[in-house]
Amino acid sequence: MSTLSLATAAPAISLETPADIVQREALLDLAFGRAARLAKTSERLREGRKPANGLAFASHGPDGRVVATLRLWHVTAGPGRPALLLGPLAVHPWFRDRGLGAALMNTAICEATRLGHGAILLVGDAPYYARFGFDVGLTEALWLPGAFDRSRFLGLELSPGALKGARGLVSPTGAPVELPSLGELVAQGGTGELRRSA
Numbered sequence: 001m002s003t004l005s006l007a008t009a010a011p012a013i014s015l016e017t018p019a020d021i022v023q024r025e026a027l028l029d030l031a032f033g034r035a036a037r038l039a040k041t042s043e044r045l046r047e048g049r050k051p052a053n054g055l056a057f058a059s060h061g062p063d064g065r066v067v068a069t070l071r072l073w074h075v076t077a078g079p080g081r082p083a084l085l086l087g088p089l090a091v092h093p094w095f096r097d098r099g100l101g102a103a104l105m106n107t108a109i110c111e112a113t114r115l116g117h118g119a120i121l122l123v124g125d126a127p128y129y130a131r132f133g134f135d136v137g138l139t140e141a142l143w144l145p146g147a148f149d150r151s152r153f154l155g156l157e158l159s160p161g162a163l164k165g166a167r168g169l170v171s172p173t174g175a176p177v178e179l180p181s182l183g184e185l186v187a188q189g190g191t192g193e194l195r196r197s198a
Helices: 003-008 018-032 034-038 100-114 126-130 182-187 191-197
Strands: 012-015 056-060 066-077 082-086 119-123 153-157 168-172
Touching: 012 100, 018 034, 018 066, 056 100, 066 100, 066 119, 100 119
Parallel strands: 082 119
Antiparallel strands: 012 056, 056 066, 066 082, 066 168, 119 153
16 A cells, blocks of 8 residues: 555554554554653653543554554553643654644543543643643642653643643553462463563
8 A cells, every 4th residue: 555545544443452562662652762762751650551531532544453543541640640641642653744643632521521631731842732622830839750841731721720820740640550470470481481571
């Protein structure tokens, strides 16, 4: 299939599956660079955690490859204030400027609202995300666990007042990723892989 025909197709959005993981990681590396994306402060809120249930989305091109991804994560917007963290949002270069990023954003916001979540936080380009209702004013009394640009730290209330009075450190609350024990790795013959990834 040619690059042109891939670029003009309208990919559908679906929930991410385990089969998407390797392609999603490759897409994120392409979009942001591996070292740069793993160094981001927002990554500290995602690492070692599972995304929020039912809020990890992927879009596949006509050949079945992942061409866009967006996930939301459980966090607190200060003590005792549940919220979601959005990101990263990535679209393959062949599929940019076709509304796929906006479609993913709208899908994520609608689904988070349907599931009863109250607010979404993100770190990103304020002019782009303002069209979806994100506002820097909703995060003025919140901070992240590391360096961040205050003008890029945005919030969206899915229910009125969800971030009113929110104050303090944003912290991860999502379920931890289950890692195999050393004994399980040895039993599976995975010690070589463990050494390579360390």
